[in-house]
Amino acid sequence: MPKVGPTDILLKVKAAKICPTDIRKYNLGSNDTRIRSLPMNLCHEYTGEIVDVGEKVKDYEKGMRVTGYGMKGNAEYVKLETVSSNPYFVNAILELPENVSYEEGAFTTPFAENLHCIIDSADLRFGDTIAIIGAGHMGLQQVNISHWSGARVIAVDLIQERLDVAKEMGADLVINASEENVVEAVKEFTDGEMATSSIATLGVPAVIQSAIDVTGEGARIVLFGGAPTGTIMQFDPNDIHYKERLLVGIEGIGVGSNRHPERRVQALRHIASGKIDLNKLITHVMPMDDIVEAYEIMRRMEALSIVLNP
Numbered sequence: 078m079p080k081v082g083p084t085d086i087l088l089k090v091k092a093a094k095i096c097p098t099d100i101r102k103y104n105l106g107s108n109d110t111r112i113r114s115l116p117m118n119l120c121h122e123y124t125g126e127i128v129d130v131g132e133k134v135k136d137y138e139k140g141m142r143v144t145g146y147g148m149k150g151n152a153e154y155v156k157l158e159t160v161s162s163n164p165y166f167v168n169a170i171l172e173l174p175e176n177v178s179y180e181e182g183a184f185t186t187p188f189a190e191n192l193h194c195i196i197d198s199a200d201l202r203f204g205d206t207i208a209i210i211g212a213g214h215m216g217l218q219q220v221n222i223s224h225w226s227g228a229r230v231i232a233v234d235l236i237q238e239r240l241d242v243a244k245e246m247g248a249d250l251v252i253n254a255s256e257e258n259v260v261e262a263v264k265e266f267t268d269g270e271m272a273t274s275s276i277a278t279l280g281v282p283a284v285i286q287s288a289i290d291v292t293g294e295g296a297r298i299v300l301f302g303g304a305p306t307g308t309i310m311q312f313d314p315n316d317i318h319y320k321e322r323l324l325v326g327i328e329g330i331g332v333g334s335n336r337h338p339e340r341r342v343q344a345l346r347h348i349a350s351g352k353i354d355l356n357k358l359i360t361h362v363m364p365m366d367d368i369v370e371a372y373e374i375m376r377r378m379e380a381l382s383i384v385l386n387p
Contacts, residue, residue, distance in 0.1 A: 078154055079154060079155075079156035080156075081129050081130065081131045081156060082131050082158075083131040083132050083133040083134075084131050084133050084134060084158060084159050084160045085130075085131045085134070085156050085157060085158055085159065086127050086129065086130050086131065086134060086137050086156070086157050086159055086170070087127065087128050087129035087130075087154060087155070087156055087157075088125035088126070088127060088128070088143065088145055088154065088155045088156075088157055089125050089126045089127075089128045089153065089154055089387075090123055090124075090125040090145070090150060090152055090153060090154065090155055090387050091123075091124055091125045091126060091142075091179035091386070091387070092123060092124050092125075092178075092179035092180045092182070092183045092384050092385070092386060093120045093122070093123040093150040093151055093183065093365070093384065093385045093386075093387070094120070094122040094123065094150075094180075094183040094184065094187075094382060094383070094384050094385075095120070095371060095372065095375050095382070095383045095384075095385065096119075096120070096121065096122050096187060097213065097214075097215060097302070098121075098303065099119040099120060099121075099372070099375075100372065100375050100376055101303060101305075102117075102119055103119065103372050103376065104376060105305055105306075117148060118148050118149050118150070118151050118152065119148060119151060120148065120149070120150030120151040120385075121146065121147055121148045121149070121150060121186065122150065122183050122184070122185075122186045122187055123144075123145045123149075123150030123155075123183055124142065124143065124144050124145060124173060124179045124180075124182040124183050124185075125142075125143065125145060125155065125179070126140065126141070126142055126143075127139055127140065127141045127143060128154075131159075134159050135159075136159065137159060137170065141172055142172065142173040142179065142182070143170050143171060143172050143173060144169065144170060144171045144173065144182055144183075144185045144186070144341075144345070145157060145169075145170070146166050146169035146170065146186070147166070147169075151365065151368065151385070152387070153365075153387045157170060164336060164338075165329065165330070165336065165338075167338035168338040168339065168341040168342055169338075169341065171185065171341060171342065171345050173345070174345070174349040176349055176351075177345070177348055177349050180355075180359055180362065180384045181348055181355045181356075182345070182348070183384060184218075184344075184348060184355050184358075185341060185344050185345045185348065186341070186344075187214075187215060187218065188218055188344035188345075188347065188348060188353075189330050189340040189341040189343070189344035190215075190327075190329055190330060190340075191215060191218040191219050191222055191344075192222060192337075192340040192343055192344055192347075193327065193329070193330045193331055193337050193340050194219060194276065194299055194301055194327050195207075195219060195222045195223055195226065196226075196337075196340075197331060197335065197337055198297070198299045198301075198325045198326075198327045199274040199276060199297055199299050199325070200274070200297055201223060201226050201228050201274060202226075202228070203226065203227035203228070204227060204228065204229075205228045205229070205273040205274060206228065206229040206230075206231065206266075206267055206270070206271075206272045206273050206274075207223050207228050207229070207230055207231065207272060207273065207274045207275065207276070208231040208233065208263060208272040208274075208275040208276070208288070208291045208292070209223070209230065209231065209232050209233065209243075209248075209275070209276045209278065210233045210275060210276065210277050210278060210279075210284050210287050210288045210291070211233070211234060211276075211277070211278030211279045211284060211302070212232045212233070212234035212236070212239040212240055212242070212243045212251075212278075213234075213239065213278060213279075213381065214358045214381045214382040215278055215301070216232065216234070216243075216276070216278040217232075217239070217242055217243055217246050217357075217358060217381070218246075218353070218358075219276055219278070219301075220232050220243050220246040220247055220248050221246045221247055221352070221353045222347075223247070224246065224247025224248070225247070225347075225352055229249050229250075230247055230248045230249050230250075231248065231249065231250045231251075231252065231263060231266065231272060231291070232244075232248040232250070232251045232252070233251075233252045233254055233259055233287065233291075234251075234252075234253065234254065235253065235254050235255045236378070237253055239381070240252075240253060242357055242358075242381070245354075245357060246353070246357070249266075250262070250263075250266050254287075259287055259290070259291060260287075260290050260291060263291045267293075270293050271291060271292050271293030271296070272291050272292045272293065272296060273292070273293065273295075273296055273297075274292065274296055274297045274298070274299070275288040275289075275291055275292050275296065275297075275298050275299070276288065276298075276299045276301050277298070277299065277300050277301060277302060278301050278302050279302040280300070280302040280303045280304030280305070280308065281302070281304070282308070282310035284302070285298075285300060285310060285312075286310070286312060288300075289312060289316060289317075289322070292322060293320070294320045294321060294322070295320070295321050295322070295323075296320075296322050296323070297322075297323045297325055298322060298323065298324050298325065299325045299326075299327055300324065300325065300326050300327070301327055357381075358381050358382045359381075359382050359383075359384055360380045360381045360382060360383070361374065361380050361382075361383040361384070362383075362384050362385075362386060363383060363384075363385055363386070364385070364386055364387075365385045365386060365387040367385075368385060371383045371385060
């Protein structure tokens with residue numbers, strides 16, 4: 078068991094959620110741009126109970142239920158620094174409200190990233206129309222946030238069951254891309270104005286192109302999903318240039334001056350409010366011993382989200 082230093086806490090992991098980024102790393106291995114060395118622990122969306130604290134720890138105590146941070150969660154116990162030199166980890170250890178389960182709390186990090194995506198990258202405003210291309214569990218969170226922001230929400234996917242959940246999350250229009258012409262459906266819904274912003278939730282050229290095609294003049298197009306190293310796509314630059322569209326990238330809760338650690342606090346507050354039913358996104362809860370099976374289920378796209386219990 079890890080030994081705590083003066084400013085460390087020791088966390089007994091209670092719930093570890095598999096993230097789409099974990100699956101990308103699992104699939105690509107060393108071909109993933111974000112992997113620095115192998116082997117590595119993949120999980121960074123997890124919660125647990127504090128079982129030990131260092132002598133200089135001030136804000137945390139044994140028995141507290143908290144969120145964790147960093148690629149450490151696929152373990153029984155995790156040692157965390159409460160004083161980090163990395164500004165990315167500000168607000169990373171948050172106490173869970175009494176009405177938030179360990180499983181729900183594991184969504185704090187991804188929900189914060191989705192808040193950053195909608196608020197800071199898409200710059201969504203009340204009355205806007207946003208098209209979310211891909212209704213996996215991240216896209217569905219984006220649907221929920223956009224709905225509560227007062228926007229008209231369009232969700233696009235190939236799997237009808239996911240679109241049914243998108244409706245429950247607040248989507249005003251769902252489009253099954255295997256059955257409908259996505260651009261024509263958006264054009265009809267918006268009376269020809271098209272979406273004011275869009276999100277490509279997958280780093281797949283066809284998804285990115287669709288995110289471009291469904292927007293109108295002056296739109297913001299957010300590239301949310303990471304792509305394999307060396308991915309190349311072609312598009313007509315005039316579609317961006319003459320229509321004054323803006324392509325925007327996103328990384329976690331932001332980088333540099335665009336970093337927004339407050340999104341974690343806001344995310345946990347939203348989860349605690351009951352405005353999103355995360356149980357609709359948790360399709361499997363499995364023991365940590367079945368981690369390989371869980372990753373294979375996610376890779377086959379047979380689950381929205383899987384939470385592992387050590």
